[in-house]
Amino acid sequence: MSAAEAAAPCDFIRNIINEDLKTGKYEGRVHTRFPPEPNGYLHIGHAKSICLNFGIAAQYGGLCNLRFDDTNPAKEEDEYVRAITEDVRWLGFDWQDRLYYGSDYFEQMYDYAVQLIEAEKAYVDDLSAEEVRQYRGTLVDPGRESPHRNRSIEENMDLFKRMRAGEFKDGSRVLRAKIDMASPNMNLRDPAMYRISHATHHRTGDKWCIYPMYDWAHGLEDSIEGITHSICTLEFEDHRPLYDWFLEQLGVYHPQQIEFARLNLSYTVMSKRKLLQLVEGGYVNGWDDPRLPTIAGLRRRGCTPEAIRDFCERVGVAKTDSVIDIALLEHCIREDLNKRTPRVMAVLNPLRLVIDNYPEGLVEDMDAVNNPEDPAMGTRKVPFSRVLYIERDDFREDPPAKFYRLAPGREVRLRYAYLVTCVDVKKDERTGEVTELHCTYDPESRGGNPPDGRRVKGTIHWVSAPQALEAEVRLYDRLFTAENPMEAVGGEGFLGVLNPDSLQVVNGYVEPSLAGTAPGSRYQFERLGYFCADSKDFSPDHLVFNRTIPLRDSWAKIEKQL
Ligand code: ATP
Ligand code: MG
Secondary structure: OOHHHHHOOOOHHHHHHHHHHHHOOOOOOOEEEEOOOOOOOOEHHHHHHHHHHHHHHHHOOOEEEEEEOOOOOOOOOHHHHHHHHHHHHHOOOOOOOOEEEHHHHHHHHHHHHHHHHHOOOEEEEOOOHHHHHHHOOOOOOOOOOOOOOOOOHHHHHHHHHHHHHOOOOOOOOEEEEOOOOOOOOHHHOOOEEEEEOOOOEOOOEOOOOEEEOHHHHHHHHHHHOOOOEEEEEHHHHHHHHHHHHHHHHHOOOOOEEEEEOOEEEOOOOOOHHHHHHHHHOOOOOOOOOOOOOEHHHHHHHOOOHHHHHHHHHHHOOOOOOEEEOHHHHHHHHHHHHHHHOOEEOEEOOEEEEEEOOOOOOOOEEEEEEOOOOOHHHOEEEEEEOOEEEEEHHHEOOOOOOOOOOEOOOOEEEEOOOOEEEEEEEEEOOOOOOEEEEEEEEOHHHOOOOOOOOOOOOOEEOOEEOOOOEEEEEEEEOOOEOOOOHHHOOOOOHHHHHEOOOOEEEEEEEEOHHHHHOOOOOEEEEOOOEEEEEOOOOOEOOEEEEEEEEEOOOHHHHHHHHO
16 A cells, blocks of 8 residues: 555545455446536535545546536526636646536437337326326325326327427426336436426527436436446435436446535535525625635635645545534634745734834834744845834723733833833824824834843734835625524524624735735735735735634634533
């Protein structure tokens, strides 16, 4: 076993593959696929599936296809196809020349359907959708056979051809598999294979007016592409007998479907339908809103693909559903950004600080460390002058116990600069609000350490007012206040537990080294958190930063408690 193999995760899916490799079930091949329906943007749940499918292919020297499962013309769009390919690539995976569309197989699927009609395994049904539902029975009652179930092969062929030719209205007929109306598995009670829909498809246009149902199409797509292990989420477990039935009846190449538990995350919603509702209802600003768990949103927020892949690996693969604490994702994001981001100083809630005994007009360049975790990232110069901005929160007129920052008469360290002592507090006469602090500095303490060795506990960050750059900073928080938004009670459902403070926009100042920043660049704003230059709205004349995540690590605390 190589080192890479030893380090690779092992789970029930990989155990199945190992066994198949041993028995030579697929002649030693491993071929997976990631099959999104292009009806929305990908979310972090899809990332789990992507990492699993592409990860397995890479681990076993196999292949993984990217396949658009585009069998429902009503909801599918090219915009989604473009976004999905971009997201998969950004996550770090490569399908090489294997980009496929389910719609490319429509003709072949049709031929397979004809084959089933000829084998008396499929029939055209004229029952309405409502009648089909009534005939289907319930979990305790068997279904009833449709009066059209025993049509002749000729009549079925004639009707099916005419369905395709566009002779019938939407919903007036379906092609059904002839299996067993009494099956305890409802999916086997003569499921629909084709429905009529006079809708324009994003790729095939108006060529077709009948469209294959998911269960019929999916196994065929896998079979046509020579997939070995068709990995899907748990809700398809009860569909597996149908997946197998179709392939067995046709006598075609037969991949193996394997189900795993889908990813659920606390404080968020994951289904594309819900995400679409948030986007269309204007609750967020588009699919790439940094508050959404979409890949595009996480990217815009400042997450790296490495952090997302790390998260997916830590979550692992299981056979039972669970909800993952979003703090784990946040932890992965912090851990990754901590290693890679340069530190800079920014003040988001500014309070002017004037150093009375600092020479007017003097500007000194202070040496600041770019990343204490990585000395190779070097140092930079940060200008220091007589007028600074500090965080309003770093001053208290009446400091509580254990508040070691600035207060009247108190001395603190200005990071990378000098020690200053607060000597006066200016206030707005009307409101009483503090408007400006006056301090004196100790010229001997450059770099932060006084020659007499006196102890100064607090260190605060700052920017020099004349050189600082104005910046719009978007502070994002969790989108929902409830741990499980889908269980929210009340008429509005999950929309009723939206966090009203999930986006707060502030105007702050950043150090001048950020002047040449490129959109998408990531930083740690010292003592505040991780931020990135917004990929859409950032420009040299209007700096816009997104807060990816604050520094506080609630996961580390939880881990400690455990
Ligand atoms: P949603 O339920 O969010 O609308 P979906 O399952 O309808 O998602 P598809 O485009 O059909 O979305 O999914 C593509 C692949 O991603 C499928 O193999 C599906 O099983 C997988 N997938 C979707 N959601 C998750 C999730 N939360 N966790 C893991 N895999 C997922
Ligand atoms: Mg789906």
